[in-house]
Amino acid sequence: xxxxxxxxxxxxxxxxxxxxxxxxxxxxxxxxxxxxxxxxxxxxxxxxxxxxxxxxxxxxxxxxxxxxxxxxxxxxxxxxxxxxxxxxxxxxxxxxxxxxxxxxxxxxxxxxxxxxxxxxxxxxxxxxxxxxxxxxxxxxxxxxxxxxxxxxxxxxxxxxxxxxxxxxxxxxxxxxxxxxxxxxxxxxxxxxxxxxxxxxxxxxxxxxxxxxxxxxxxxxxxxxxxxxxxxxxxxxxxxxxxxxxxxxxxxxxxxxxxxxxxxxxxxxxxxxxxxxx
Amino acid sequence: xxxxxxxxxxxxxxxxxxxxxxxxxxxxxxxxxxxxxxxxxxxxxxxxxxxxxxxxxxxxxxxxxxxxxxxxxxxxxxxxxxxxxxxxxxxxxxxxxxxxxxxxxxxxxxxxxxxxxxxxxxxxxxxxxxxxxxxxxxxxxxxxxxxxxxxxxxxxxxxxxxxxxxxxxxxxxxxxxxxxxxxxxxxxxxxxxxxxxxxxxxxxxxxxxxxxxxxxxxxxxxxxxxxxxxxxxxxxxxxxxxxxxxxxxxxxxxxxxxxxxxxx
Amino acid sequence: xxxxxxxxxxxxxxxxxxxxxxxxxxxxxxxxxxxxxxxxxxxxxxxxxxxxxxxxxxxxxxxxxxxxxxxxxxxxxxxxxxxxxxxxxxxxxxxxxxxxxxxxxxxxxxxxxxxxxxxxxxxxxxxxxxxxxxxxxxxxxxxxxxxxxxxxxxxxxxxxxxxxxxxxxxxxxxxxxxxxxxxxxxxxxxxxxxxxxxxxxxxxxxxxxxxxxxxxxxxxxxxxxxxxxxxxxxxxxxxxxxxxxxxxxxxxxxxxxxxxxxxxxxxxxxxxxxxxxxxxxxxxxxxxxxxxxxxxxxxxxxxxxxxxxxxxxxxxx
Numbered sequence: 001x002x003x004x005x006x007x008x009x010x011x012x013x014x015x016x017x018x019x020x021x022x023x024x025x026x027x028x029x030x031x032x033x034x035x036x037x038x039x040x041x042x043x044x045x046x047x048x049x050x051x052x053x054x055x056x057x058x059x060x061x062x063x064x065x066x067x068x069x070x071x072x073x074x075x076x077x078x079x080x081x082x083x084x085x086x087x088x089x090x091x092x093x094x095x096x097x098x099x100x101x102x103x104x105x106x107x108x109x110x111x112x113x114x115x116x117x118x119x120x121x122x123x124x125x126x127x128x129x130x131x132x133x134x135x136x137x138x139x140x141x142x143x144x145x146x147x148x149x150x151x152x153x154x155x156x157x158x159x160x161x162x163x164x165x166x167x168x169x170x171x172x173x174x175x176x177x178x179x180x181x182x183x184x185x186x187x188x189x190x191x192x193x194x195x196x197x198x199x200x201x202x203x204x205x206x207x208x209x210x211x212x213x214x215x216x217x218x219x220x221x222x223x224x225x226x227x228x229x230x231x232x233x234x235x236x237x238x239x240x241x242x243x244x245x246x247x248x249x250x251x252x253x254x255x256x257x258x259x260x261x262x263x264x265x266x267x268x269x270x271x272x273x274x275x276x277x
Numbered sequence: 278x279x280x281x282x283x284x285x286x287x288x289x290x291x292x293x294x295x296x297x298x299x300x301x302x303x304x305x306x307x308x309x310x311x312x313x314x315x316x317x318x319x320x321x322x323x324x325x326x327x328x329x330x331x332x333x334x335x336x337x338x339x340x341x342x343x344x345x346x347x348x349x350x351x352x353x354x355x356x357x358x359x360x361x362x363x364x365x366x367x368x369x370x371x372x373x374x375x376x377x378x379x380x381x382x383x384x385x386x387x388x389x390x391x392x393x394x395x396x397x398x399x400x401x402x403x404x405x406x407x408x409x410x411x412x413x414x415x416x417x418x419x420x421x422x423x424x425x426x427x428x429x430x431x432x433x434x435x436x437x438x439x440x441x442x443x444x445x446x447x448x449x450x451x452x453x454x455x456x457x458x459x460x461x462x463x464x465x466x467x468x469x470x471x472x473x474x475x476x477x478x479x480x481x482x483x484x485x486x487x488x489x490x491x492x493x494x495x496x497x498x499x500x501x502x503x504x505x506x507x508x509x510x511x512x513x514x515x516x517x518x519x520x521x522x523x524x525x526x527x528x529x530x531x532x533x534x535x536x537x538x539x540x541x
Numbered sequence: 542x543x544x545x546x547x548x549x550x551x552x553x554x555x556x557x558x559x560x561x562x563x564x565x566x567x568x569x570x571x572x573x574x575x576x577x578x579x580x581x582x583x584x585x586x587x588x589x590x591x592x593x594x595x596x597x598x599x600x601x602x603x604x605x606x607x608x609x610x611x612x613x614x615x616x617x618x619x620x621x622x623x624x625x626x627x628x629x630x631x632x633x634x635x636x637x638x639x640x641x642x643x644x645x646x647x648x649x650x651x652x653x654x655x656x657x658x659x660x661x662x663x664x665x666x667x668x669x670x671x672x673x674x675x676x677x678x679x680x681x682x683x684x685x686x687x688x689x690x691x692x693x694x695x696x697x698x699x700x701x702x703x704x705x706x707x708x709x710x711x712x713x714x715x716x717x718x719x720x721x722x723x724x725x726x727x728x729x730x731x732x733x734x735x736x737x738x739x740x741x742x743x744x745x746x747x748x749x750x751x752x753x754x755x756x757x758x759x760x761x762x763x764x765x766x767x768x769x770x771x772x773x774x775x776x777x778x779x780x781x782x783x784x785x786x787x788x789x790x791x792x793x794x795x796x797x798x799x800x801x802x803x804x805x806x807x808x809x810x811x812x813x814x815x816x817x818x819x820x821x822x823x824x825x826x827x828x829x830x831x832x833x834x835x836x837x838x839x840x841x842x843x844x845x846x847x848x849x850x851x852x853x854x855x856x857x858x
Contacts, residue, residue, distance in 0.1 A: 112553065113560070116560055118791075119788075119791050119833070119836050119837055119840055120564075120833050121791045121832070123795040124795070124832055124833055127813060127814075128569060129568065130817050131820055131822060132572050132822075204683070211687075212686070212795075212799055215685070215802075216802055216814055217818070228685075228687075231687065231688060235691060235803075238695065238699060239699050245688075249685070252683075253680070253683045253684050256683035257679070260679065260682060327761065329757055329761060331752075356760070356763050357763060358763075359762065359763045360763035364761075365758070367758060367761075369754055372753065374755055375759070375773050376851075376852070377777055377780075378773070386759075386762050387762045422853070424852070424853045424856070435758075442763070
């Protein structure tokens with residue numbers, strides 16, 4: 001693992017990914033204990049305050065400090081995306097295991113079900129859930145998590161099928177190991193590197209999905225600061241002061257780029273073939 | 278004038294020298310076996326002759342074919358020689374063929390390139406070539422795709438491509454390594470018979486002493502990018518001078534092979 | 542291609558459409574409470590609710606409701622809005638006039654951008670410009686579609702004043718020039734977002750082909766590297782890209798919903814967002830089915846095209 005870590009750091013894009021992800025996580029942690037202003041604090045005198053030493057990114061109509069809102073937005077985005085990624089990892093791995101080890105027609109049915117549901121856009125799933133239950137953090141997490149879960153399931157199914165066909169699994173089976181034992185002792189540990197890489201990429205997709213959902217007005221409640229919601233609210237300023245639209249967008253780009261590059265870097269670091277070139 | 282004269286051929290990838298000052302010579306109609314372990318530089322030597330090295334390779338030295346220098350030529354100037362002057366048979370018959378193109382089109386392509394044959398005429402010629410390399414039902418097989426053929430059939434296609442434009446030299450790079458043992462012997466017989474009929478010269482590359490000995494009367498042994506020993510096949514086998522050649526011969530004998538005997 | 546494959550593939554499509562329609566229907570019926578209370582509001586009297594239930598058909602068993610809805614959809618009737626009783630089919634048709642040109646043009650443009658750029662990035666992999674194109678693609682994947690739209694608006698509509706920033710003519714395509722002008726930035730936004738994803742696949746497919754043995758065979762026959770790439774490489778590189786296109790359709794449709802919102806275009810996506818807010822379940826149900834059905838149908842078409850183009854797939858049942 002240390003060898004993989006070293007080659008991750010050595011590749012320029014992997015290092016950039018690690019750095020960006022670290023900055024976002026650090027911003028989240030910092031925002032938990034400190035922001036320059038209370039992100040919710042209204043200050044009529046600071047309405048549309050320009051960029052200054054007092055307000056690094058300026059302020060919005062209500063005079064809320066945009067830098068503090070962007071910091072606090074990191075918290076929401078990261079937590080929602082992390083929760084969605086966990087949901088995706090659990091459902092995806094369970095589905096993949098079901099599709100890899102069940103016999104005959106069940107395997108075919110689960111496999112085809114995954115292929116169909118992967119084509120069902122995550123955002124549409126979110127729309128259906130919101131239409132029924134209303135917008136909330138839970139619906140956002142569930143919609144993104146389940147939607148990406150099918151994606152995880154498809155990749156993990158292929159990976160598990162590969163591991164199941166390996167000689168050491170055959171040997172274990174010949175030695176009398178049962179399905180559960182093989183899954184637990186051989187398939188999961190060997191599929192873990194793939195899952196790690198995958199989850200970094202899923203995290204990036206989840207950040208984008210959360211931002212889109214919030215932007216459309218159906219993400220976390222409007223009282224919680226998020227980058228997508230900020231852009232939704234600030235879009236009215238498109239013609240007057242477009243500069244306020246830059247920061248939340250850049251925050252999303254940096255976060256997604258970070259997790260994407262980290263995922264790619266982890267994949268290359270774990271792949272001796274790619275490591276050499 | 279010799280057909281092919283390679284002098285002081287050196288191939289480098291960045292800092293590593295993979296072929297270091299190789300010297301080879303081949304007269305018209307002659308056959309030369311080039312033998313060595315994997316990584317010895319034998320394949321790269323053959324590719325360098327016709328400018329087929331992967332990008333990033335730096336080549337120096339001299340390669341003269343029919344008296345004219347090939348090294349340093351731009352690709353546009355060397356490409357017309359490939360197929361028409363030097364034909365190639367590669368190791369992996371499946372990946373060496375375009376999976377999306379019909380067999381007939383692939384066999385006929387050298388003729389379209391070098392003789393300007395029409396699509397139709399090339400297809401006709403391809404069927405004749407398919408028959409010559411012993412493919413069953415040539416009219417049907419030229420309409421097939423590579424994945425529909427067996428490994429041995431695919432290598433027959435590879436040989437048909439190599440001889441299509443009647444080159445004076447055929448380079449065969451481990452043409453039987455990827456095949457079953459029984460098929461290997463058939464392909465070897467076919468290749469030598471066709472080279473004989475065509476009067477072409479043959480540069481046969483292999484790591485397998487038994488196979489090379491069967492095909493060529495002269496032998497060059499490569500190791501770590503250099504030709505360490507060269508001479509008539511039987512002399513080299515009976516009295517190997519280099520320790521490495523001795524190892525090779527000893528290893529071949531250990532697998533109960535007798536140089537006088539043809540493997541089946 | 543065997544007819545068996547075609548029948549099987551269409552059968553699978555039918556099964557998938559059935560499964561997805563059932564899923565949408567069930568998800569929309571997992572309501573805490575019932576539809577009539579949502580439509581009628583909390584002040585509605587029990588008598589009013591009973592009338593509503595009868596009008597909406599929610600007083601009948603679920604299988605009957607599903608059968609009626611699915612039967613209607615098969616004959617082109619997506620039901621009526623729960624809010625104003627307008628035919629959902631008519632509404633969808635009116636909105637598709639915006640959504641279809643948007644997505645189709647964007648899809649074509651995305652391919653037109655991604656294929657040459659991706660191939661270029663692969664061919665010049667070790668050169669700075671090739672690496673720059675790859676990096677640009679990597680960056681493009683990280684940009685949210687709606688923010689890309691906002692930023693394009695800022696540059697081309699607000700700063701340069703070349704194009705309208707928002708909206709679509711109220712009279713639709715009556716003045717084609719004006720309608721088309723208001724679609725330029727949305728199409729560009731959607732196309733760039735899709736192209737960034739596609740570019741990476743084109744690049745890796747081209748890289749793979751560049752290292753392929755059969756390309757060396759083609760050069761050994763007497764072709765130059767460029768000619769070998771054109772005659773043998775292109776089609777081989779296109780195969781994995783085509784199969785990615787099938788998967789990309791879902792993100793194209795989602796992108797269209799977001800772009801319509803960002804540019805406030807009166808398309809299917811913007812309507813869906815409004816209906817979700819209004820909890821017009823019948824319209825949501827119809828729109829989601831139409832959009833996901835579109836994804837499945839186009840995916841199947843691409844799958845079949847892929848089969849036709851690749852002889853290796855043609856022979857497997």
